[in-house]
Amino acid sequence: MINKSVFIASLFSVLLVQGCSNARPDLDDLPRLEERQVELKRSWKTSVDGNFGESSERFNLVAEDNALFLVTEKGTLYELAQKDGHKNSKVETKYKASSGVTRNGDTLYFGTYDGFLVAVSLSTKEVLWETVLSSEVLSEASYAAGKLAVQTTDGRLSLLDAQTGAILWGAKEDIPALTVRGTSSPIIYQGKVLAGFSNGKLNAYSLQSGALQWSYEVGKPEGRYEIERLSDLDGRLVVNNGVVYAVAYNGNLVALSVSSGRPLWQRNIPSSVGLAVKNDQLAVVDMQSKVILLNAKNGSEIWQNNELVNRDLISPEFFRDYLAVIDRESYIHLLDLTTGNIAARRLTNDDVPPGSRLVTGSNQLFLLTPDADVTALSY
Template sequence: MNTLRLTSLVLLTLSMIACSSTPKSSDPAPLTEISETRSLKKVWSTSVGDGQGTAYYRITPVIDGDELFVASADGVVAAYNKKTGERLWRKNHELNISGGVGLDRNRLFVGTADGELVVLDRNGGKILWRAPVNGEVLGAPASDGSIVVVQTYSGLIHGFSLDDQQRKWTYSAQVPRLSLRGTSSPVITRGVVLAGLANGRLVALDVDSGTARWEQRVAVPQGSTEIERLVDVDGRLLLIENGQLVVANGYQGKVLAVDVRSGRPIWSKDNSSYVGATESLGNIYVVDAEGGVSAIADGGQNIAWTQTVLARRRLTEPAALSGVIVVGDFEGYLHLIGQLDGQLQGRTRHDSDGLRAPMLVDGKLLYVYGNSGKLAAYKVQDK
């Protein structure tokens, strides 16, 4: 990683997290007493390696069928029964895993801090092959079964054929001198690869050739300093309307819904964010960079509610289940917010080392992977 990109991590840390020397108004909001009406009941839990490591990774598990696959920064890759937590297999590899996990029917995909795409057998975790990608991988690779696409922190997006293990194409995006610590994870849908970029754009690439079909601005650089001009699209992309629309969040930009086929903007709302959005009950739920949680209603036309009591607590991407929105914070607390009114309903601590990775929802279960490697399934219950 070059000096400027490394500096971006330091500057992001200084600007986003509030250390003890900063003014009191910039400190994370303290947790206050709440009258809990809902809670999270732990269904099962385990520990996976050293979790997210120390380099601000957001390695995210993935679910397919009855299996949950997860990786850790120190090279552990494992599979669990999603309902019971029974470990199906576990492999220890000498890998510096920094992005993942992606999958298709037969394979798992992770990326490394050393600039490699690693392809593994999903039935046992054996490494099948690996390929250089010329940059640190901070998101999950994506596959449609015939191609695997991986995005790097250096602005490259590669498409590899799964038949012959050869690189089919490479797309290179202009990278600003300064950017946030992270990348979007590519999404393959309707014959295109969707990716959020550090230059504030959302791009759709032809899945076979890698040529750009369209680009759309999510955030526009403004201001006189490099920090003021940060515009990364780093959060997970959200497909809605049966995959017809993609929703992207931009730092110091907006939340934007775009038609996948044409690239035409459908609606937008101002919302600076470095995490993705979620959908439930017809609403789009977003977290802003200051820790506000909002429900966007009526096809992007209105804000149903905004909750700001968790300001500056460095919240995760929101998750929706059983009538609540759940967000995690830097101290490892899970906060339950009512989907209809935005009121805090409960709080549970999952991992004292904090939470960064997006959570997963499958049916009535919430899956949380903490920074220290604590992995657990929860269900929501009334108090």
């Protein structure tokens, strides 16, 4: 059981992070690295035009077809070669991006602070369409079957025609008086649109009609004060083999059947970031930056690493034989999947601002940092 005072203190720190990153307390000392199993090396580093806004955790790298696709806050889109970071394509736009990209072949989509969703062709370097939504967009859209699902900060989910930008249907959830700034990214899967909201609900809608198929309260607001009642589902949702995994601020990590919404298992693990799933393993970073590896089928714990507590870890990523996490001082740590021990560590760059994003390719770990760099690491 999580100590209530620790949980509330962690929530306060989360809100401070959102409001003023310079006000963060000093980090705990790094743990001693007993034995380095692998040497994490930098393959290449590429600078891009513009940074990644309030936090590059909101921006993403799409790693597909031996390339990386991204947008900077300045509204500049890139296609980089995974092999060496070469800029295959660059498109400048007039928009100020607020979230990462979604890719459909030659077309990239991204959201803005003033509530636009924009479609851009990489080959023609033209804006194909823009659609104004009800509020700002703080997470990437989801594409499937010619449709785009996107969430805005006012609790609205919209489905758009990916070719024209026309809004096909919308759904809305009431948002609490106090929330953590941000939204999760919806997922289109098996004819449904899955979306998590700031009120703690995970909903499944019909892709065709927008009708609500099922709803599950992952985060249940409890407590006397608003900060105790935070229940946001801002971390990324993950779908694997017909199961959707979600985690809420108030401590619930759940696995639900996509078809019915029936809970398969649930753990009381608080987390302010997302999770990662690979095969039968699920990794999550809790509110204190404990790294926990679970059996994705039944929720049983495989191991827990407490060496990086209070180092403000972001969402974990499976990387070959290891689990990768990055802390606020820009140290990347590789954890052994069998034991949970730290197998490698690397400082990616001195004086990098807080808030980075990791994504894995086949043999490389790609890092998006707020100082307008994309870096590839390997071993």
